[in-house]
Amino acid sequence: MCAWKFRILAKEEAEEAKNIGKWILISSIVGFIVGFAVVLFHYILVKSDEFFTNLSGQRKIVFLVFLLPTLGLFLSGLLTTLAPEAKGDGLNAVIDSYHKNWGKTRSRAVPIKLLASSLTLGSGGSAGALGPAIQMGGNTASLMGDEFKLAFKDSRTITACGMAASFSAILAAPISGAVFACEVLYGRDIEYKHLNYAVISSIVAYFTGDVFLKRFEIARKIYFEAPESLIQNYVFKPVHIPIFILLGVTCAFFGILFIETLEEVRERFNLSKADDYVKTAIGGLLTGLIALLVGLLTMDLEKGTLILGLSVELIQDLIEDPENFFILVLFLFLLGKLFATSATLGSGVSGGVVVPSLAMGAIIGAIFAAAFNLQNGGAIVIVGSIIFFAAVYHVPITGTILVAELFGFEFVIPAAIGSFVAILLMQHESIAVSARVSKEDWLKEGRAYIDLRNI
Numbered sequence: 142m143c144a145w146k147f148r149i150l151a152k153e154e155a156e157e158a159k160n161i162g163k164w165i166l167i168s169s170i171v172g173f174i175v176g177f178a179v180v181l182f183h184y185i186l187v188k189s190d191e192f193f194t195n196l197s198g199q200r201k202i203v204f205l206v207f208l209l210p211t212l213g214l215f216l217s218g219l220l221t222t223l224a225p226e227a228k229g230d231g232l233n234a235v236i237d238s239y240h241k242n243w244g245k246t247r248s249r250a251v252p253i254k255l256l257a258s259s260l261t262l263g264s265g266g267s268a269g270a271l272g273p274a275i276q277m278g279g280n281t282a283s284l285m286g287d288e289f290k291l292a293f294k295d296s297r298t299i300t301a302c303g304m305a306a307s308f309s310a311i312l313a314a315p316i317s318g319a320v321f322a323c324e325v326l327y328g329r330d331i332e333y334k335h336l337n338y339a340v341i342s343s344i345v346a347y348f349t350g351d352v353f354l355k356r357f358e359i360a361r362k363i364y365f366e367a368p369e370s371l372i373q374n375y376v377f378k379p380v381h382i383p384i385f386i387l388l389g390v391t392c393a394f395f396g397i398l399f400i401e402t403l404e405e406v407r408e409r410f411n412l413s414k415a416d417d418y419v420k421t422a423i424g425g426l427l428t429g430l431i432a433l434l435v436g437l438l439t440m441d442l443e444k445g446t447l448i449l450g451l452s453v454e455l456i457q458d459l460i461e462d463p464e465n466f467f468i469l470v471l472f473l474f475l476l477g478k479l480f481a482t483s484a485t486l487g488s489g490v491s492g493g494v495v496v497p498s499l500a501m502g503a504i505i506g507a508i509f510a511a512a513f514n515l516q517n518g519g520a521i522v523i524v525g526s527i528i529f530f531a532a533v534y535h536v537p538i539t540g541t542i543l544v545a546e547l548f549g550f551e552f553v554i555p556a557a558i559g560s561f562v563a564i565l566l567m568q569h570e571s572i573a574v575s576a577r578v579s580k581e582d583w584l585k586e587g588r589a590y591i592d593l594r595n596i
Contacts, residue, residue, distance in 0.1 A: 164298070168338040171285060171302045172309075172345025175278040179310035179346070180353040182255055182274055186362050189263025190450075206265065206446055207433040210425035213264020214490045217257040218421025221491055227254040228417070230268075230486060230493045231276030235304060236326060236575035238279070243296045245287070246280045254280075257491035262362075265449035267428050267481035270362060271311050272493020278307025282342075301326075301335035306346035311363055315347040316340070317543040324536045328571060329579045331538070363453055363496060367523060367548045368461055375520040377554050385524065385555040388509055389562030392502060392529045396563065397570050399479050399501065400533060406487030417489055424488025428481045435477035439470050448477045452500040456526065463507040463518035471511065475504040494572050495530060502529025520555075523548050527556045532563035533572045 193209050221227045226234055227250045238246050258273035282303025286296045301322045309318030319339040323332040354361055410420045428449070436445020447455040455474070458465065466474070482497040506525020510518030523544065531540025537560040544556040569578065 164338050165341060167285075167289060167299065168302045168341040169345050171282045171299060172306045172342035173349050174285065175281055175303050175306035175342070176310045176346035176349030177353060178255075178277060178281055179274055179307055179350050180357070180359065182259070182270070182277065183350075183354060183359050183362055184357070185255060185259045186262060186270065187360055189259040191263075193264045206449070207429035207436075208426075209264045210266050210428045210449065210485070211422055212425070213260045214266050214425030214428070214485065214488065215418055215422035216264075217260040217266070217490050217492075218418035218488070220253055220257045220260065221489075222417055224250045224253045225417075226250045227257055227276075227491055228489050229491065230272035230572070231258075231274075231491070232272045232325070232493065232495075233573060233575040235276050235279035235300065236573060238283075239297055239300055239326060240575065240577060243293045245296055245300075246283050251277055251280045251284075254491055258493075261485070261490050261492040262450055264425070265429070265432070265446070266425060266485045266490060266492055267432075267449060267452070267478065267497060268485050268490070268492025269451060269494055269496030269498075270492075271308065271495035273491055274307040274311045274493070275304050278303035278305075282306070298335050298338060301332065301339050302342035305339035305343040309343040310346040310350035312543070312547070313347060313351065313361070313364070314543055314546040315343040317539050317546055318343040318346070320542055321536055321539040324539050325534055325573055325576060327577050327579055328535045328569065328573075363451060365453070365457060365460065365547055367519065371460075371517060371519045372549050372551065375517045375551055377551060381555065382558060384509070384513070384515070384521075385528075385559045386562050388506065388521070388525055389528055389532075389559035390566060391505055391509070392525065392532050392559065393563040393566035395475070395479070395501065395505060396529060396532045396567055399483070399498075400570050400572060402479060403483045403487055403572075406483045407489070410488050421488045421490045424484050424486075424490055427484035427488075431477055431481045431484060435473050438473055444470065444474075445477075448474060448481050448500075451496050452478060453496070456500050456503045456522075459503045459507045459522045460519045463510050463522050466507065466511075468508060468511045471504055471508045475501060475508070478504065494533070498530045498533050498572070499526040502526035505529060520552065523552055524555045524559060527552070528559035528563055531556070531560035532567055533570075535564055535567075535571045535573065535576070537561050537564055 254273050279300045282299045286299040305318040305322035308321050309315040322339050323336050326332050432445040432449050436442035503522045503526040506522035510521040527540045527544040531537050540560045541557045544552045
């Protein structure tokens with residue numbers, strides 16, 4: 142009897158070991174393929190930026206810069222007519238397919254998403270690269286799952302691996318990428334069952350991207366660095382807690398304002414019967430006009446260009462020297478970035494929200510540092526950027542890990558405090574509208590069309 146039980150247990154353990162080995166291999170392959178795809182995405186982003194820069198005469202004709210988003214978003218909208226699922230921020234499309242279609246998506250969305258997003262960002266559309274990259278990663282992983290002939294119940298795991306890998310390769314944050322892919326799916330829960338393999342994909346994608354970007358000498362489009370002096374000088378103290386609580390409250394207010402504004406603009410464009418590429422061209426025109434208005438109000442047109450595109454340069458400037466901008470200019474940056482991003486993405490163009498959310502949070506942090514005359518203002522900028530991102534996506538754990546990976550562990554506690562405060566105040570308001578509130582709610586919804594006995 143004991144021998145019989147031992148043989149059964151040994152067989153079960155062998156099957157489990159075989160399954161683990163299979164998934165280690167699959168997640169590693171996903172990480173490599175998606176990491177290389179992100180390198181290609183970087184290359185196309187660089188070339189797109191060079192094309193539109195040359196078009197404006199190396200940006201010597203400053204006014205022409207504000208017209209480029211109209212052309213770029215028109216071309217992006219025209220391209221996405223070939224695959225409507227390539228429109229929007231990309232992340233919501235993957236989350237939606239995860240919950241409704243086992244993570245499976247159509248293949249043609251991958252190259253179109255990549256090219257359309259490059260046109261959006263290269264021309265100065267106020268959007269991000271991470272959302273499109275996540276959709277590209279999720280779609281690529283889903284296709285690989287079909288090739289591996291995975292069961293339906295496993296297709297969600299490989300999609301999560303693709304999401305994690307793309308996040309990691311874009312932001313150079315492997316642990317954050319894995320946690321984000323599991324946390325963003327629900328507003329109140331985290332999908333731990335994918336985490337182990339998502340970590341493997343994320344780490345492989347991180348090293349793959351890093352190696353090939355250096356090998357081909359391709360510039361990393363999204364890169365932030367805190368000055369060494371800031372990292373060494375900043376020390377979190379308990380007396381700072383009220384500051385970060387108030388920063389969380391402020392980020393929650395502007396987070397809700399941003400989400401509501403984006404939804405309102407999107408609804409207005411959806412009501413229009415114009416062709417999609419006409420809508421995106423109008424969105425590009427509005428984006429350029431908003432940036433031009435910011436430039437005119439600050440009496441420096443070059444400042445207006447800072448809210449266009451990824452705004453990575455603006456974030457880095459604020460981290461290094463937040464005192465370089467007056468409070469009024471910072472408020473103009475904040476409102477300009479908020480409305481420009483809403484105009485760009487609300488028109489239905491292909492682009493993400495993660496980097497714009499980091500930019501808006503960084504500006505709020507700079508305003509705080511200036512208004513309260515705080516020392517180490519760059520630290521407040523860093524924490525503000527993470528709080529705003531974590532709040533609008535409801536990913537406090539991701540935000541806490543991300544700030545450590547990008548900037549250092551000294552910023553973890555203030556980022557965690559502000560993020561949880563902001564998320565508590567925002568309740569169900571989230572950019573990730575396709576995410577389910579919790580696993581329990583998803584199961585209740587799923588019973589309407591899924592026979593759980595077949596899972």
